[in-house]
Amino acid sequence: MTGRAGSRLLAGQHDPVDDPGRAAGHRRFSVPRLVAIALVVVAVALISDQAMGATGLLGDNTLVAQAGRSFGARFLNTVVDGLVVGLIIALTSVGLSLIFGVTGLVNFAHGELVTFGAVVAWFLNAGTWGFQVALPVATVLAVVAGSVFGAGLEKGIFGPLRRRKVPNISLIVTTIGLSLVVRHVILIWFGSGTQKYRDYATQVAKDYGPISITDVKLAIIIVSLLVLALVGLLLMKTKLGKAMRAVRDNRDLAEASGIDVRKVILATWMGGAALAALGGVFQGIGFAGVSWDLGFKLLLLMFAGVILGGLGTAFGAMVGGILIGVVTQVSSLWLSTEFKLVIAFAALIIVLLVRPQGILGKKERVG
Amino acid sequence: MSDETRRLLECHDVVSGYLPGVDIVRGSDLTLADGELVGIIGPNGAGKSTLLKTIFGLVELRSGSIELRGEEISNLRAHELVQKGVGFVPQTENVFPSLTVEENLQMGCYLQPGLFRERANFVADLFPRLSERKNQRVGAMSGGERQMVAMGRALMMDPSVLLLDEPSAGLSPANQDEVFDRIGKIKETGVSIIMVEQNARRCLQISDRGYVLDQGQNAYTGTGRQLLHDPKVIELYLGTLAAR
């Protein structure tokens, strides 16, 4: 009982008690700032392009494929492609961000939750287990499996560790260990190759005005947007969503108000893991196919998105994730695709140095 | 009304503290009668806030007893106390900054959402300014307004006892006046209040009775008026503080 008084979610999370001037500053985020940052990132891309010479124009499938099109059309198509990438990052990183917000844990094993979803859906779809289900059904089942997996991690590992008051650094190292374990279990289970889903293996792009897009990617965009909107709605309007935000804001006060913090944390893990699994399936369908390290490869992009938007909030993760996807993809119009990740990671570092609360984050939440 | 029934909360010989082996509160007694406003003052480090947190179960009670209407409550968890009609407003971090005013109040009656409409009206009557800004994020509000939200949140479960930990701390003089004024109003609605305050003079002015805590023990006890005019109390505890 004594520990509750002393436990604090974030180091230095004190709110300024009476500082209206600073409080007013919270409201100054918003669209102009967002656009400004996007512009800066693009500008950096342009400048480094000149510095590196014109290396970017070769070896890029997108550009080769679109060689005949006008720049405007290429730009539009790249943005749409970036939107798909960004939505997938957004889906996967909402959980990463919320789990951090609610428990203070930076989960380096979050990528494995993504892989898990993709792999489960692949097995179900491929019929390895004796029955074959269509990919949409497999996706739903994988999402359910993902949330069970997330619950297992909280119940079996992180909940008990938190109650043992294991220090934060040790928890992070634990997630590293967990990531190694899960990733290599999947490697043994799934194999080291890259597999395509049985359904939707070949796709033809259709033209919608200047934009050409495959049905599957269009579906990914629509479903992702719907799911993200639903998540936002749940967080803003439902009792559980409000409780999640309350626990994130002030765990002791939430507990004193009668909120069952353990249940809220469990729900966050389940929801976050479910979204990660969904993002994993989409990544497998929309891009590289399924592989044992699919999620691990996305991990730093998720961190980039989450940090860009502000660690701890779902909306930050959504906006940051989409931004990272679009900006990196658009950068490939000028730069070699080799630099996509470099740009994303550089954005991550610059944002952390300049505005650690993220472009949408509120000052009071700075760690 | 007999004396027995008037006794709402009774602390007897309370010993408590954070670190093992180090007692902060060292044998303090406190009584709160129905409808009473009791102020606790004393120098820094006297254990005022620790006593309050002990009553609310946030600090371990090492010996002694804490009874609410004759029932021992020292082994109850914070949210159980909330259900028994005890409200607590911490000194800092007493709101949910990213939630709106209305959502903060909803969290206040999380266990009994059915109370919301009626209690929200009650709180709105007390703090009209809050109802004007019910959809605003509390993190963007001033310190005085946050304190109103914090008290409003604690009132949502219709408590019979309200524990206030330094409600005026960090506020501008104008906001302090407003907070003390509201505390008086809350008392008028029949809520019994225990208030810990640094601003000893103002605290005693509105308190029915006061306790002066020093080094974890009761040094002086009396009505607010008595303590305000007690030469010893003035010399030791009010002299410097009154110079404001």
Place this chain on the structure above:
Amino acid sequence: MDFDIVRSFVDAMRSAFGTSAVLFALAGVGLNVMFGYTGLLNFGHVGSLLVGGYGTAITVNLGGPLWLGILIGITAAVLLGLLYGLPTVRLREDYLAIVTIAAAEILRLLTRSSALEPLTQGVFGIQKFADNFYDLNPFPRGSYGVWRITWDANTLWAIVVGWLLVALCVWLVWMLTRAPWGRVLKAIREDEDAARSLGKNVFGYKLQSLAIGGAIGALAGVFFAVQSQSVNPDSFQPIFTFLAYAVVILGGPGRALGPVVGSILFWFLLSFTEAVLRQAVSAGFIPDWLLTAQEVAAVRWILVGLGLMLLITFRPQGLLGSREETLIDAR
């Protein structure tokens, strides 16, 4: 095929004192300064190794002498350490972890990019630049060792120099951390605010810790590059850093000899389990549907991960540490 436990043991011993153990001991000594003594969660340690290795390889490739390359590599790693330190001014430890892992990945992606190919030779890496080192080898051709645990002359030369380097670095760290300087580092690890309230420039000490740790890490990178006569961007994956953490935590964070003991034990256990598993699979003791020979490597990493989780939870002081002293606490 018969089951030969002795051969597994020989393999394990060779690896426990061989080049991998030297590499991870050196890298671990550097990481220990930052993580063990100062409590800094640097997840980009492999970046220091990359800078050290590539600094050497590129300098030699451009016609410079080997010693200059080593110097450049280490200097670059010190600068990288200072750069890593920037975010620690105002950020919590987990942000440092994210920033450093991202920075190390940027370095790796840049070295393998075609834009820098003239310098780094991209994905192919640079080979054959340390002949000068092997020219100094005093051991004549032949096989050296105890019992069946043997190495050829060149490997032995690298191992001997490597362990001498390890000894030197351990001694250096031991001297530094026994001095008041080291006590300040530990104070920062235990309670940063307390250290600050005593008038210590916490930020400055963290930078120094990152610079020294990075320099030793660079030395590990130099050793790796020179010993194998090759650098390749994909040798410097994030997983290297994680394994270095396993080594440090196994030995005992905040103990000068911890990473050395940790590395020897780590490689012994890793190689022994791998050798035993491989033999068990090929001898048919483990059925094919459960595990195939190709999957044995993955099992090793699973064991490493499990070990890391269990150690950090139940014995965070490692083998050498004392519970009170090395409890890494960061709230």
